[in-house]
Amino acid sequence: KAGVTQTPRYLIKTRGQQVTLSCSPISGHRSVSWYQQTPGQGLQFLFEYFSETQRNKGNFPGRFSGRQFSNSRSEMNVSTLELGDSALYLCASSFSGINLSEQYFGPGTRLTVT
Amino acid sequence: ELKVEQNPLFLSMQEGKNYTIYCNYSTTSDRLYWYRQDPGKSLESLFVLLSNGAVKQEGRLMASLDTKARLSTLHITAAVHDLSATYFCAVDDPYTGTASKLTFGTGTRLQVTL
Numbered sequence: 001k002a003g004v005t006q007t008p009r010y011l012i013k014t015r016g017q018q019v020t021l022s023c024s025p026i027s028g029h030r031s032v033s034w035y036q037q038t039p040g041q042g043l044q045f046l047f048e049y050f051s052e053t054q055r056n057k058g059n060f061p062g063r064f065s066g067r068q069f070s071n072s073r074s075e076m077n078v079s080t081l082e083l084g085d086s087a088l089y090l091c092a093s094s095f096s097g098i099n100l101s102e103q104y105f106g107p108g109t110r111l112t113v114t
Numbered sequence: 115e116l117k118v119e120q121n122p123l124f125l126s127m128q129e130g131k132n133y134t135i136y137c138n139y140s141t142t143s144d145r146l147y148w149y150r151q152d153p154g155k156s157l158e159s160l161f162v163l164l165s166n167g168a169v170k171q172e173g174r175l176m177a178s179l180d181t182k183a184r185l186s187t188l189h190i191t192a193a194v195h196d197l198s199a200t201y202f203c204a205v206d207d208p209y210t211g212t213a214s215k216l217t218f219g220t221g222t223r224l225q226v227t228l
Binding site: 031033035042043044045048050055056058090092094102103104105106107108110 | 202
């Protein structure tokens with residue numbers, strides 16, 4: 001069974017640009033969550049999508065957005081990039097995201113903003 | 115706001131020694147997760163603790179959960195170099211009960227020396 005995949009794995013962008021990251025969940029999983037990991041703030045929850053709807057949202061500015069497609073693949077977008085957006089972005093998938101549904105993490109996308 | 119604290123933040127230990135990592139969280143939650151992260155890599159699930167008094171063991175690692183004390187421990191027995199990594203505990207969202215919105219601890223960087 002294939003794991004969670006994320007593309008691209010590495011990305012370098014300039015301040016002010018926008019970026020789109022992609023996440024393909026494990027087959028059959030309908031919930032996709034996104035996390036940001038930085039040395040200063042640690043691992044922080046961004047948002048979660050389930051059945052193409054945003055079900056949970058963390059405390060991030062509106063520059064961070066996402067969506068989920070009918071095949072459960074998810075994308076997150078960051079507009080007007082800032083230096084502080086440099087981070088490892090992890091997505092995780094689970095069957096339903098509730099109760100006993102365990103999350104499985106992808107390899108991450110490392111974003112560098114210069 | 116749910117807060118998750120780990121200590122110590124950094125742990126240097128010799129091979130063969132025992133040690134415990136502590137994870138305290140601030141609100142009621144019945145489920146706690148332990149993850150391992152190697153440098154530059156994603157998160158690997160170690161344990162899922164689902165109820166008060168839960169204890170799980172895998173190799174040299176043993177995790178336990180005390181929901182009344184809001185405390186989980188990760189005990190390392192006879193450490194070996196391969197255990198060197200950063201260990202995170204995480205708690206699911208107590209308000210929605212969803213396991214897809216995790217709050218992570220600060221992480222404990224474990225270094226096992228020969």
